[in-house]
């Protein structure tokens with residue numbers, strides 16, 4: 288039986304797209320294998336947001352090209368944002384690639400791979416900017432109890448540093464009925480937790496008639512019997528509405544977790560980034576969200592070393608972190624991306640300066656995260672068990688509604704089950720815990 292190997296770089300959207308790519312290949316009769324050496328079809332689902340994943344892809348491509356020179360006939364497929372943004376460079380640096388396919392064209396993946404497998408076509412590049420129709424893609428999901436669901440594609444914002452709008456095209460929202468139907472289908476198959484995906488879920492609904500917004504969508508999903516948890520990412524601060532906060536407060540399925548990228552704490556930098564809000568407005572939002580949703584966990588994305596960022600600007604980011612006290616932060620050193628406005632800006636910081644600021648912010652954030660988790664030791668949490676702890680198979684690992692990890696002793700496989708667990712020892716990522724009524728770790 289022919290085989291495939293798929294490697295994914297980048298964000299959750301790419302990870303979810305890879306489930307679609309895997310589904311298409313599976314439907315063509317290909318089976319997954321653990322290493323590229325064993326595979327007939329080699330797929331890289333790529334990311335362009337920063338330079339590092341892009342460099343890794345080129346290095347993997349070098350390896351794949353060498354594999355192609357062995358007598359076994361193999362296909363190489365490049366999918367994702369690099370395919371869309373730099374197809375010519377990919378082709379030039381790796382002429383061995385058979386198919387370059389952008390994220391808006393996965394509806395054509397099946398036909399293209401079939402033709403290549405049957406030898407009916409030569410190398411192809413398929414780039415489109417239209418949204419793939421999720422309904423026509425047979426996702427092959429990793430876990431039977433959790434699922435990602437796209438609510439929208441693309442992005443209409445123009446943050447000065449970001450390539451996503453060029454790679455993923457204009458924002459297009461899926462119809463609410465299609466999303467609800469997909470979720471109903473997933474729940475019927477045993478899914479209890481969904482994560483709604485979009486670059487800016489708070490602007491969901493543009494262009495849909497009759498009018499619908501993201502809070503309405505959450506309300507409609509609440510009615511799906513058997514669905515226990517709804518998460519969503521990513522929220523843009525400029526589009527978070529009081530209505531969304533009310534929905535988060537009132538709808539029992541919506542988890543007490545908000546991922547709200549701040550990017551910087553200085554108004555000057557936020558302005559140059561084109562984020563559309565000030566630090567003060569961000570703080571007001573955080574306060575309102577915490578008042579609406581008690582116990583809310585708040586996470587963020589932040590970037591250090593944006594062009595022209597002064598020490599004073601960076602101090603504002605540190606100060607904002609001290610005030611907000613995030614549960615977790617995904618931190619990035621600003622990285623020049625070709626074709627973006629920031630790439631053209633003057634006053635670039637040196638790599639050393641960016642690294643020093645990155646470490647300073649990381650030290651602060653780590654101590655805050657640990658303190659927050661220490662402050663909740665002794666509390667009980669509902670945990671959806673994901674499986675065994677990779678380091679200790681006598682322990683289970685799962686997530687609380689706040690999206691914190693809980694690792695606790697468990698003899699039987701509890702994957703996909705909800706348990707109550709008490710936080711016993713704080714870690715950066717969550718807690719070591721004890722299952723309720725199970726102080727000895729025995730069932």
Ligand code: SAM
Pocket residue numbers: 298336337448449450451485486487521522523548550588589590619620621622623624
């Ligand atoms: N749509 C999301 C939002 O607006 O928050 C973020 C999408 S982006 C894939 C994820 C994160 O990557 C961003 O929040 C930003 O912090 C980071 N990022 C994007 N472009 C970057 C760049 N040029 N250099 C460094 N980090 C970058």
Ligand code: SF4
Pocket residue numbers: 442443444445446449450451452486487523
């Ligand atoms: Fe990029 Fe900004 Fe769109 Fe997020 S909102 S994907 S950072 S342009």
